[in-house]
Every structure is written in C-alpha cells, then in structure tokens.
Amino acid sequence: xxxxxxxxxxxxxxxxxxxxxxxxxxxxxxxxxxxxxxxxxxxxxxxxxxxxxxxxxxxxxxxxxxxxxxxxxxxxxxxxxxxxxxxxxxxxxxxxxxxxxxxxxxxxxxxxxxxxxxxxxxxxxxxxxxxxxxx
Amino acid sequence: xxxxxxxxxxxxxxxxxxxxxxxxxxxxxxxxxxxxxxxxxxxxxxxxxxxxxxxxxxxxxxxxxxxxxxxxxxxxxxxxxxxxxxxxxxxxxxxxxxxxxxxxxxxxxxxxxxxxxxxxxxxxxxxxxxxxxxxxxxxxxxxxxxxxxxxxxxxxxxxxxxxxxxxxxxxxxxxxxxxxxxxxxxxxxxxxxxxxxxxxxxxxxxxxxxxxxxxxxxxxxxxxxxxxxxxxxxxxxxxxxxxxxxxxxxxxxxxxxxxxxxxxxxxxxxxxxxxxxxxxxxxxxxxxxxxxxxxxxxxxxxxxxxxxxxxxxxxxxxxxxxxxxxxxxxxxxxxxxxxxxxxxxxxxxxxxxxxxxxxxxxxxx
Numbered sequence: 001x002x003x004x005x006x007x008x009x010x011x012x013x014x015x016x017x018x019x020x021x022x023x024x025x026x027x028x029x030x031x032x033x034x035x036x037x038x039x040x041x042x043x044x045x046x047x048x049x050x051x052x053x054x055x056x057x058x059x060x061x062x063x064x065x066x067x068x069x070x071x072x073x074x075x076x077x078x079x080x081x082x083x084x085x086x087x088x089x090x091x092x093x094x095x096x097x098x099x100x101x102x103x104x105x106x107x108x109x110x111x112x113x114x115x116x117x118x119x120x121x122x123x124x125x126x127x128x129x130x131x132x133x134x135x
Numbered sequence: 136x137x138x139x140x141x142x143x144x145x146x147x148x149x150x151x152x153x154x155x156x157x158x159x160x161x162x163x164x165x166x167x168x169x170x171x172x173x174x175x176x177x178x179x180x181x182x183x184x185x186x187x188x189x190x191x192x193x194x195x196x197x198x199x200x201x202x203x204x205x206x207x208x209x210x211x212x213x214x215x216x217x218x219x220x221x222x223x224x225x226x227x228x229x230x231x232x233x234x235x236x237x238x239x240x241x242x243x244x245x246x247x248x249x250x251x252x253x254x255x256x257x258x259x260x261x262x263x264x265x266x267x268x269x270x271x272x273x274x275x276x277x278x279x280x281x282x283x284x285x286x287x288x289x290x291x292x293x294x295x296x297x298x299x300x301x302x303x304x305x306x307x308x309x310x311x312x313x314x315x316x317x318x319x320x321x322x323x324x325x326x327x328x329x330x331x332x333x334x335x336x337x338x339x340x341x342x343x344x345x346x347x348x349x350x351x352x353x354x355x356x357x358x359x360x361x362x363x364x365x366x367x368x369x370x371x372x373x374x375x376x377x378x379x380x381x382x383x384x385x386x387x388x389x390x391x392x393x394x395x396x397x398x399x400x401x402x403x404x405x406x407x408x409x410x411x412x413x414x415x416x417x418x419x420x421x422x423x424x425x426x427x428x429x430x431x432x433x434x435x436x437x438x439x440x441x442x443x444x445x446x447x448x449x450x451x452x453x454x455x456x457x458x459x460x461x462x463x464x465x466x467x468x469x470x471x472x473x474x475x476x477x478x479x480x481x482x483x484x485x486x487x488x489x490x491x492x493x494x495x496x497x498x499x500x
Contacts, residue, residue: 005326
C-alpha cells in the first residue's frame with residue numbers, strides 16, 4: 001500500500017516525542033570534558049619547566065614562541081611562553097614532547113573571542129596569576 | 136516569437152547542498168540538465184606542499200584535515216605509508232585498536248552521508264537522527280584521544296595512547312545499539328515511498344562507466360564491482376576478520392544509499408570481532424625520536440570511507456619527506472557527476488551529488 005512507509009516513519013518520530021532527551025541545556029548545564037581532552041589554553045608549570053624548548057621544536061605550525069634566559073649558574077629560565085591559538089591545531093605534539101610534563105591542557109573550551117589580540121596569550125603570566133589567586 | 140536557449144546556473148559554492156565549497160556549473164535546458172561541471176579549489180590549502188616542510192611526525196595532524204569526516208582513516212593511510220618506508224613493525228594490539236577506530240570512523244562518516252542525503256531531499260528530521268548517532272561515536276573518540284573530529288590518534292608505529300577500558304566498554308555498548316539504529320533508519324527513510332521515488336533508477340552509473348572513471352569505495356561497489364582494498368590488498372589486521380563486501384546491482388542512487396547502510400552493519404561486525412579478540416601488549420612500536428627513513432619511495436593505499444586513499448611518499452633520507460602525493464578518492468569520484476546529472480532534472484542534481492558523497496577538504500587537498 002502506498003503511504004505505509006510514511007506512516008511507519010511518522011510512528012518513529014512520535015515515539016521520540018515521549019522519549020529521553022538527547023541534548024543538554026547549555027550553558028546552564030555543561031558536559032564534563034574527558035581526561036584526554038585537548039583544548040583551551042596551555043596550563044604551564046614554571047617549576048617543572050627546564051627550558052629545553054622541545055615543545056616549540058615539535059610544533060608543526062610554530063604556534064609557540066618562547067624566550068629563555070640563562071642565569072649565572074647556567075640554569076635556564078622561561079621569560080615568556082607565548083601561545084598563538086590561531087595557529088594551534090591542538091595536535092598534542094608539544095605536550096607529548098615535554099620531558100618533565102610541564103604543560104597540560106586546561107580543558108576550557110569556552111575561549112572564543114571578538115578580537116584577534118585575544119588569540120595570543122602568555123601561558124607563563126597566566127600560570128603566575130593562577131598561583132597568585134590561589135595563595 | 137518565442138525562442139529557447141540553454142543557460143548556465145551556478146550551484147554553489149555557498150549552496151547548502153554542496154557539502155562544503157564546491158561550485159557546480161549546471162547547464163540547463165529548461166529544467167533538464169545538459170551538463171554539470173564541477174569547479175573546485177575553494178578549499179585548497181596545499182597540504183601536499185606543507186608536508187614537505189614538516190617532519191614525518193608533524194605531517195600526521197595535517198592528514199586529519201583532508202577528509203575531516205573520517206580522520207582516523209587518513210591517519211592510518213599516512214602512518215602505514217611511512218611505516219612501509221621506514222620498515223617499522225606495528226604491535227598487534229595497536230593494529231586492533233586501529234581497526235576499531237577506523238571502522239568506527241567509517242560508521243560516523245556514513246552517518247554524515249545519510250544525514251546530509253536526507254537533508255538534501257527535504258527531510259531535515261533525517262539529519263537529526265543520523266547526527267544523534269554520530270555524536271555517540273564522536274564521544275568515543277573524545278574518550279580515546281581527546282578530540283572529536285581531528286583525531287590525530289593513529290601515529291607512526293602504533294597509536295598515541297592505549298585504549299582504556301572505558302572506551303572498549305562504551306564501544307561495545309554502541310555496537311550493541313547498531314542493529315536497533317539501522318532498524319530505525321530503515322523505518323524512517325528506506326521504507327519511505329517519497330524517498331524511494333527520488334532515489335530509485337536515478338543517476339545510474341553502470342559497471343563499465345564506474346571502471347572507466349576510476350571510481351572506488353561504496354560508489355563503485357554500488358555499480359556491482361567487487362573492489363574493496365580491505366579484501367583485495369589486506370592491510371593491518373584486516374586479514375584476521377571475517378566480513379562481507381556488500382554489492383549493488385543497478386548503480387543508481389538507491390544502491391549507493393543501501394550499500395552504505397549495509398556497510399555500517401559490516402563495520403559493526405568487524406569491530407565486534409576486534410573487541411572479542413583484543414590482544415594484550417604494547418600499543419606503540421619502538422620508533423626513533425628523529426625519524427629518518429632510508430632513501431626511496433613507498434605507496435600505501437587504504438580503504439577510506441569514500442574509496443581508495445593512497446599516499447605516495449618519496450624520501451631523500453632526511454627527516455622531512457621530499458614529496459608527498461595523495462590519491463584522494465573524492466576527487467576521482469567527482470568526475471562522474473557530469474554523467475550522473477545528464478538528462479536528469481535540476482532537483483536530482485542535489486541527490487546525485489549527495490550520493491557521490493565527496494568531501495571538499497579531500498577534493499581540494
């Protein structure tokens with residue numbers, strides 16, 4: 001009978017009228033990010049960093065711009081850790097390259113911005129601010 | 136006195152049914168199509184050239200951006216080509232995880248096919264159903280590699296990280312859900328009379344034509360040519376699994392749709408076998424930190440969702456590839472568009488286009 005398939009399809013649609021909802025009520029309700037989630041800003045740990053620049057070398061798009069200074073004891077210090085989000089493709093290669101695990105993703109996915117300048121930030125300054133707030 | 140003449144209509148690149156930025160110059164005689172000429176290049180990023188200035192490891196994330204709907208398959212193709220070039224043996228567990236991810240991605244990609252096809256035919260509801268189920272797979276990828284689409288999970292020598300129990304458990308849950316899902320799709324779309332009328336006996340590609348065009352993937356199998364790289368040139372762990380290659384008869388739009396529906400079931404079958412026989416062991420081979428493959432070249436092809444995806448890499452012995460060439464299935468398949476559209480009505484051009492299922496990221500590369 002012509003139209004039988006149409007009615008069957010409509011039945012499926014009606015069945016979902018009473019079913020469980022698949023969506024969440026964002027932004028009131030947010031989905032948790034997974035443990036391996038790649039995204040957001042880089043959470044930098046100043047104490048762990050040895051200034052080897054392997055992260056910047058490993059980056060395929062040169063999204064990391066680091067300035068390292070060497071003190072009188074020949075110890076390397078990070079002066080600035082600029083991350084250009086516009087260039088980053090979140091491939092995780094910098095984090096995997098780090099021998100001391102000094103960088104991780106902060107798992108924040110709400111960092112869209114109106115201005116291009118907001119696409120560049122200093123992970124070192126952010127880390128210091130975060131520590132200042134905690135103390 | 137009235138006179139008639141042919142005229143050219145530009146479909147795209149902003150047309151919602153061109154799945155990206157393809158422009159089709161459709162030559163029309165009234166409402167009948169006389170010719171359809173695809174114009175491409177709007178999404179060209181020069182990935183082949185970019186790869187020449189990146190190390191082998193750095194090249195892998197770029198392959199995600201080729202066919203961004205099935206990124207895992209692209210990763211797999213490139214990594215296997217480099218492994219062939221450098222002579223790297225991949226551990227068995229990694230091979231199994233690769234197969235699971237690649238097949239999950241195939242299902243997710245077919246979801247996009249079904250979703251966009253039904254949307255193009257005027258049923259926006261259909262898209263919601265397909266994308267709801269695709270979301271389940273993307274969530275699985277989020278668990279295993281932290282990204283939903285641009286996975287960058289399959290690496291040279293294995294996979295980036297081991298598959299957690301959570302991932303394997305959730306994958307099993309999804310595989311158990313597949314028959315129910317397909318049943319729902321069949322009730323919604325396949326049985327629908329309007330859908331059948333639009334799909335059956337339209338835009339036919341015969342066996343000979345498909346072979347002449349060098350088509351591959353579900354498009355050539357819909358025309359009845361038994362051509363699946365997973366069967367004829369077994370790579371990775373595919374030799375260990377038992378699965379069928381569904382074939383079409385007529386090569387019309389309907390066959391191209393049904394092939395994909397059947398392939399989802401076959402992919403689920405492969406994943407089930409991989410989950411049941413998952414070996415223990417390392418997930419990554421010993422790959423040197425600075426990879427310098429010996430001088431020479433290698434070509435490796437995999438069965439991507441859209442067809443035969445091949446990577447040809449020439450090495451000059453340095454850390455960077457001298458030349459990379461990518462054989463993109465969507466690009467080759469798109470040739471058939473003109474033949475498929477000729478003699479059809481303008482509204483059917485959208486259907487023909489949707490069933491070839493090209494992805495502009497891959498066409499333009």
